Amino acid sequence: MGEAKTHKESNSPGSSAGDPSLRRxxxxxxxLISLSHSIRVFSGKWQSIRTKLEDLLSGLTSIENSDACENPSLSGDIFPAIIETINECHNLSRRCLDLSYSGKLLMQSDLDIIGSKIDCHTKNLSSIHTAGILKNSYAIVVSRPGPTASKEDMRFYVKDLLSRVKVGGTELKKQALIAFNEVIKEDERYIKIAVEVGGFIGILVSLLDFEETEIQEEAAMAVSVIAGFDLYKSVLIGAGVIGPLIRVLDSGSEMGKERCTMCLMKLTANSDNVWSVSAHGGVTALLKICANCDCGGELVGLACGVLRNLVGVEEIKRYVVEEGAISTFTMLLRSKDEVSVINSIEFLQTLAFGDDSIRQTIAKEDGFGLLIHVLDPKSSFLQKSRLVALCGIMDLCFTSVTSLSMLLSDGFLDHILYFLRNGEISMQELALKAVFKLCEISEEANKTMGESGFMPELVKLLDSKSFEVREMAAESLSIMISVPRNRKLFVQNEENVGLILKLLDPEEGNSGNRKLLSILMSLTSCQTARKKIVQSGYMKNIEKLAMAEVSDAKKIVRKLSSNRFRVMWSGIWHS
Incomplete structure (x- = not known):
């Protein structure tokens, strides 16, 4: 027994003499860290132990670089205890390498115990810093390397920051994190080095659970910046970042929540990670933020962004709906915070995409009525909110006859007509798109718009500088006057027919000729319209187009040259 023990000790790295205990x-x-990479059994346990050893090494290195190593109370007590634990761990490593352990359960228990001992030593070293044993001069973060610094200098700086983050007190941790955030925002190379330095990313993730708010916020900033680079997202995921991020959403400060939500939004841009967010309770935490009236618009917007990424997976979308997302976001439409309203509308659009049942639920929750209220020119909302609301209405309501009927009875067309007449350019163009879509999908809407004064406004837009506006106005008008009642209303306005004929001047090269001719073709089925066309001072434009072999113009001429109008036509044309 004694010989066996002596043999073990002679082969243990701890038997070397001559070095101070700290250095040893x-x-x-x-x-031992190096040796652990060769172990193939209990890989999860050894990965955890290796991380703990790296933390311990950082603390020891920090002590070595300070005057505290000269304190005899340290070398006489703490370091020998560490050496004893490391020797014990080394023996376990040899037994795992040689597969000479007696049982798996017993070895797993021994590895758990040794891991706890290493943790205890690391905490003891941390207490040295907290108690102020290290001199204040060491607490000053070393100068940041210049822009032309070598990779070695940058690595030294990152390692120094890591040491402070690991074993420093609260203030030292905060200073180091602030310094780290400054460099990674400006230079991606520091992120690469931090990833390469063992344990740094794991430490950042662990600090998300730190009790001190400022530490938590700085750690959240760091992981959010790192998550902005696709190359390093998998490193964060591998370090288990999702759970701590969501815990901050539950109980962190507003700033901490914002930074963690930003990080989650970046991570969930990759659909592979959305399941992990859902599994850690992310849906509930995000919906809670959106339902909290005290949360600022920016935070709600970020939460909506994450949820939009999550609902890209059908199963998660169903779960989000079951968790009450529709009620939460229709309630958010009542908010006075316009950023929250905008994000709510955009999320509901994403949620309802391709799903009529969700649209119906939104309608039952008065979502459509609330959108119309946001659009109302008399409401206090700004133009951006109204633009988003109109997009939401077009997306959510234009696919159902029931929804359209609801819109027509709730004053929607009054708002659209107002913006066609008085809206700023962007709002006017979007209102025109709404009219165009309504013309295509609803005969009832065509009739109602014809009777509500839309046609004169569309005629005015036929002369717009924008090609897209001219085209939509002409197409909408063409469809609208296909309704007999609308044709009669159209020709009652003396200016309508004349303006269309005027715009058909071939010398102007109007690119809307085809649509305008289609309008005139429809009008020729109305006797009153035919008279006004023939009597117009711009009738020659039709003749010119007919002579230029424009087929629609020739058809119009033939219609107008019927027996009843031939004399009138001849007299006007040859006068």
Whole structure:
């Protein structure tokens, strides 16, 4: 028994003599970290132990670089205890390498115990810093390398920051995190180095659960910046970042929540990660933020962004709906915060995409009525909110006869007509798109718009500088006057027919000729319209187009040259 023990000790790296105890501890830990990479059994346990060893090594290195290593109370107590634990861990590593352990359960228990001992040593080192044993001069973060610094200098700086984050007190941790955030925002190379330095990303993730709010916020900033690079997202996921991020959403500060939600939005841009967010309770936490009236618009917007990424997966979308998302977001439409309203509308659009049952639920929750209220020119909302509301109405309501009937009875067309007449350019163009879509999908809407004064406004837009506006106005008008009642209303306005004929001047090269001719073709079925066309001072434009072999113009001429109008036509044309 005694010989066996002596043999083990002679083969243990801890048997070397001549080095101070601190230096010996550093060498032992470094050697053991390297050796652990060769172990193929209990890989999860050894990965955890390796991370703990890296934390311990950082603390030891921090002590070595300070005057605290000269304190005899340290070398006489703490370091020998660390050496004993590392020797014990080394023996376990050899037994795992040689597969000489007696049982798996017993070895797993031994590994858990040794991991706890290593944790205890790391906490003891941290207490040294917290108690102020390290001199204040060491607490000053080293100068940041210049822009032309070598990779070695940058690595040294990152390692120094890591040491402070690991074993420093609250203030030292905060200073180091602030310094780290400054460099990674400006230079991606520091992120790459931090990823390469063992344990740094894991430490950042662990600090998301730190009790001190400022530490938590700075850690959230760091992981959010890192998540902005596709190359490093998998590193964060591998370090288990999702759970801590969601815990901050539940209980963190507003700033901490914003940064963590930003990080989640970046991570869930990759659909592979959305399941993890849902599994950690992310849906509930995000909906809670959106339902909280005290949350600012920016935070709600970020939460909506994450939820939009999540509902891209059908199963998660169903779960989001079951968790009451529709009620939450229709309630948010009543908010006085316009950013929240805008984000709510956009999320409901995403949620309802391709799903009539969700649209119906939104309608039952008075979602459509609330959207119309946002659109109302008399409401206090700004133009951006109205633009988003109109987009939402077109997306959510234009696919159902029931929804359209609801819109027509709730004053929607009054708002659209107002914006056609008085809206700023962007709002006017979107209102015109709404008219165009309504013309295509609803005969009832065509009749109602014809009777409500839309046609004169569309005629005015035929002369717009915008090609797209001219085209939509002409197409909408063409469809609208296909309704007999609308044709009669159209020709009652003396200016309508004349303006269309005027715009058909071939010398002007109007690109809307085809649509305008289609309008005139429809009008020729009305006797009153035919008279007004023939009597117009711009009738020659039709003749010119007919002579230029424009087929629609020739058809119009033939219709107008019927027996009843031939004499009138001849007299006007040859006068």
């Amino acid at each position: 501890a550093i060498k032992l830990v470094t050697s």
